[in-house]
Amino acid sequence: MSEEPIEDTIEAERPEEREEQEYGLTTPFVQAVLEAVFNEDAATLTALLEPLHAADIADLIEQMGEGPRSDFLALWGDNIDGEILTELDETIREDVIAALSPEALTEAVRELDSDDVVDLVEYLEEDQQEQILEALPAADRIAVEEALSWPEESAGRLMQREVVRAPEHWDVGQMIDFMRAEGQELPEQFYHVILIDPKLHPTGYVALGRILASPRRTLLRDIAEDSFRTVPVDQDEGEVAYAFNQYHLISVPVVDHSDRLVGVITIDDAMAVLDLEAEEDLLRLAGVHDESRVTDSVWETTKLRFPWLAVNLVTAILASLVIDQFEEVIAQLVALAVLMPIVASMGGNAGTQSLTVAVRAIATKDLTGSNVLRVIRRETAVGLLNGLAFALLMGLIGWFWFGTAMLGAVLALAMIINLLVAGLAGILVPVLLDRFNIDPALASGAFVTTVTDVVGFFAFLGLAAVMLL
Amino acid sequence: MSEEPIEDTIEAERPEEREEQEYGLTTPFVQAVLEAVFNEDAATLTALLEPLHAADIADLIEQMGEGPRSDFLALWGDNIDGEILTELDETIREDVIAALSPEALTEAVRELDSDDVVDLVEYLEEDQQEQILEALPAADRIAVEEALSWPEESAGRLMQREVVRAPEHWDVGQMIDFMRAEGQELPEQFYHVILIDPKLHPTGYVALGRILASPRRTLLRDIAEDSFRTVPVDQDEGEVAYAFNQYHLISVPVVDHSDRLVGVITIDDAMAVLDLEAEEDLLRLAGVHDESRVTDSVWETTKLRFPWLAVNLVTAILASLVIDQFEEVIAQLVALAVLMPIVASMGGNAGTQSLTVAVRAIATKDLTGSNVLRVIRRETAVGLLNGLAFALLMGLIGWFWFGTAMLGAVLALAMIINLLVAGLAGILVPVLLDRFNIDPALASGAFVTTVTDVVGFFAFLGLAAVMLL
The missing domain is CATH 1.25.60.10 (MgtE N-terminal domain-like)
Structure with missing residues (x-):
């Protein structure tokens, strides 16, 4: 069983x-x-x-x-x-x-x-x-x-071509007789009958439950669902999945460029796509190829992970070049080398937070041209507030650890600057990438980390050079 | 329109x-x-x-x-x-x-x-x-x-109580007559009729399309679907969503502890849950509270992000304490301060890669007791291979940058150690957390970063102390 x-x-x-x-x-x-x-x-x-x-x-x-x-x-x-x-x-x-x-x-x-x-x-x-x-x-x-x-990942690839359709003037009795005559020829799973006009344009659809609950004489068009959507055959499957989730669709007719019915997509396929898209965003944000699976071989996995690590290496070297500029400062006060990773690390984490919320909001269309300015202001304010909180904390820690109030002050100031910049970069980078039609999940991480590392080290060591020496 | x-x-x-x-x-x-x-x-x-x-x-x-x-x-x-x-x-x-x-x-x-x-x-x-x-x-x-x-996030919260059910001995004609009599009283959306025995136990279900395609005399039980599943009313909604996605369900009967039919869950609700669970994993991995939205206020957002940053601060301070042990080594060779963030950063990224693939695989039940040992071996091998690749690269860069072959060698060795450890930590941490029933998406990040930071700085500075001074 x-x-x-x-x-x-x-x-x-x-x-x-x-x-x-x-x-x-x-x-x-x-x-x-x-x-x-x-x-x-x-x-x-x-x-x-x-x-x-x-x-x-x-x-x-x-x-x-x-x-x-x-x-x-x-x-x-x-x-x-x-x-x-x-x-x-x-x-x-x-x-x-x-x-x-x-x-x-x-x-x-x-x-x-x-x-x-x-x-x-x-x-x-x-x-x-x-x-x-x-x-x-x-x-x-x-x-x-x-x-x-049809293009890869389009509605045309996703749809089934077996469609149960009926002329829009049919009544329930005609529909039931037709389906009984078809019997086993009908698709295995279907939830709606699609009404079409003589030119094959879909004009509405009727839920099977309504057909079963209505007398034979009822016209199909009288029990059609209020809201009716179609999907163009070359629409991206991610958009199709979004529509299913947003509008609680169960099945949706697919039409060609002349608006003629060519197939139907059902929610189970849309659910699989939605799941895959979420997986893609998750993996891409972590710098893993979106087809990575635990079943991949060692060699395959190594190859798929190498590129992102290579990008990160460039990022890390950039940050090191910044540190390199302050070699003499560090030589005079080694405590700076001890504390500097804290500033960079906090910035990286705050940036990733903003970034992830932004990437998700872009994917769910919750972050749009209408509210982007407000969200940018919000991220800046949040960065500033958390920056102030951690500046206070780290300022005190730096002071007591190394016994120099001024070192604490440098640490605190650098923390405010970097968390502010992290919040800004975390929102601006994905929004800009999206504007240029680059998947923000794919590339944002590297940009944001570069910014927070470079700014973090520069702010901390630069302030130290000015204020401490 | x-x-x-x-x-x-x-x-x-x-x-x-x-x-x-x-x-x-x-x-x-x-x-x-x-x-x-x-x-x-x-x-x-x-x-x-x-x-x-x-x-x-x-x-x-x-x-x-x-x-x-x-x-x-x-x-x-x-x-x-x-x-x-x-x-x-x-x-x-x-x-x-x-x-x-x-x-x-x-x-x-x-x-x-x-x-x-x-x-x-x-x-x-x-x-x-x-x-x-x-x-x-x-x-x-x-x-x-x-x-x-019913408990929060259980099947009981998700189900609708309006169910279309029929005694298992009914035929298609009886069913259609019943539904016509009910008319508007039927639920707005339903896709199956659930067959029940006299004790209200569900025994099967019939797709509406099959009812419409069959002659009136056909027994419902003869056109019931081959595979039939029920969901216990207190099952976690994430498990329910998994079952819908895994088994391509459209609707599923919900039963109480005596196996009696109490409701039905339809795929559109399961799809919404699947989407939310994916969002939760994404946000938690980034250290953002899983209810964070771009619509939250500044103060709300600041509060939701603070805890993870605080955890990260502890992590970062731990790493700094490691560096602190090597203050004299750095004082003698400031190049170490310039290069050490590279080792830590590469480890952090490699760890995040392993970790994210593991967290996703745990969520989709692709990583189980049966293959966990093989996946651990794989992550170790991948860490070693990428470690060797980047050791070569960074060894050469370190050598030419600072003109000391030995510094390049220290950098290369530390890179191998840290990428190996990153791969291991990236898989072991989420697997262990999952064993202890802690959501791996929630806590893994902090653990893995701590490990890669501490090991990265310790390996690099420790090797430098031994090999260079």
Whole structure:
């Protein structure tokens, strides 16, 4: 039974244990699977995996080391179906497809809807893509190729082409008769009937619940939803996901450049996109490539992380060049070398705070041309206030630590300057990058840290040179 | 017409312009609204706002400064309906509710479903909560109070209590007749009929599309979906959202401790939770309180950011104490002060990279007991490899900059040590925090930075003391 994991949680007694087991795979379960693989025991393996959702089997394959995975594929690979393939992470997917027999692959792919095939093949290597397209019946192949002609990450890639539509003059009875006649031919999941005019322009949509709750004579257009939106086929998928989340949509018709209905996007696909976009922002802000996964190999990971570290090295060297200018000052008062990282570090953290809030607000369209000036003023004021608070704290600490009131004063002043600048840079950098159509999540971090490091060291050592020597 | 913004985008010519205008509010539109508010022109205001979705009106109110907002509320407040109230950010919501007349508030609240009222009141101050509960009809009030008795952020808070259910022996004809009889009494949005046994235990569910596509005589249980899950009423909402995303659910029945059906959660609510959880992780990793918004006041923001900066100050002072131990070494060779921030900064960045990937993988259940050892080994190897790469680079730079090969060697060795430690700390800290049921997003950053700063300065200055003096 597929709800087994949930039943487990109900019976579990201690809350910590429940937390562990809610969904997904438990460690003992994965151990049992690995043991079956090790013993080449296909029957046990099937008994273990049969009840699982395809998404969980995909996670299981992802979590295996390379050795066990290839043993697993040799033993059980031909049971892998299309759904499991679509659930797999792209890096792993290529390996799995390569390990399948051509017959198993053909069978796996033929059972999928066209939008799932698009999902499956869009980022595959050319030859694997070709192999899968050839396995499809001609009609499906054409559908998939047409979908692939839309830009990457557009509504056209995301939509399913199977749409339940009806002329706008139909009534509920006609609709129900039509659907009963179609029977199994209808898409597996749909939530609305889309009304179209004779030119194929969508003019409204009707929730299935309203159709079921209305007498046969009711005109569909009379029970259509009040608010009705369509999405252009080349719209960015992030914008589509935003619209679903903002307007609580369940499904939305997709139209081409002549405003004709070409497909429909459902909320489950939009949810997956929203999740990916959030992941992208998170990883990019940390200077990690947005396709980084814990399943990547050592070499892959090293390559993906190197560029950001290289950028950071340049930043760090810039900061060092600033310090270098004050070598003589430090030589006279080594306490400066002890204290200077504090100023830089506080600035870096305050900058990251402003920056992250700004990047998120830009992504959710909460930070716009209308309120940007107010937010900039706010960040400046917050930087100043926190600067004053920490200036007081650090001034006292610096004073008592080194017994020089003047050193405390230098530290305090540098702290105010750097936290003020950090707040400003944290908001201005992402806003400006966004203006120039550069993803603020991707590049802001490096800029802001450079600013807070350079300003932090310069302010502290510069003030020290003037006030202490 | 509510789809106006989309039509705009179709007609816009330049792609950059389209990007700006996809959804949400344009700056000129907000200006027009503010002008109408300034002129106290309620008619224009209504004409502007009438076509907007409640979510966009809520965004508009959030983006106003405090002055214009209170003018706006005085002018147009009584047109604010329940839907707009639920869309508002919590901090702003309290102000808006306080500005509404008791009659307007009563009217706004009465039109909402009980789960929306829960959403609206759960984080309000006691007196505002009471005011709204009193405005409700008795039955609704009891429903809302019962929902509020479930733990915060649980399935019980998220679910709607209006459920369309049917005895498991019904056929399609009976179901359709029942729904037609209910008519307007049915919930506004539902996608499944839940089958229950005589004890109210849910036993399966049927998609509305299947009901519409099947002859009247078909038994509902014969067209029920293959896979069927329920959610316990006290399950954490994050787990619920995970299940929706992982298993592509559209709606899921909620059961109490006796496994009886008590409500249903739909994907649009799960999507909102998923979005919030991602936001929480993003903000927490940056050391920002997870309820920080660009709409917060200066004082609120300052207070929310202070604690993390204070934690960072302690961290930074710890690092300074390490430097302090080497004061004499620095006094003899000031170049060390110039170069030491590079080692610490590179370590901090590498640590943040590992950490962020690990935090995300823990959230998506991709990092589990089954693969944690392999991921730790991987992070160590990656740290070592990038350490070697940057050791070579920095070794050469240090050598040529200061003309001392030995200084380059010290820098290179310290770089290897710190990037290795950064990789290890980046994975171990979040994994351990998660084991102790502490949110890794919340606390990992401070720990990892402390480790990389302390190790960075200690390794560099320590090696310098041994190898150079």
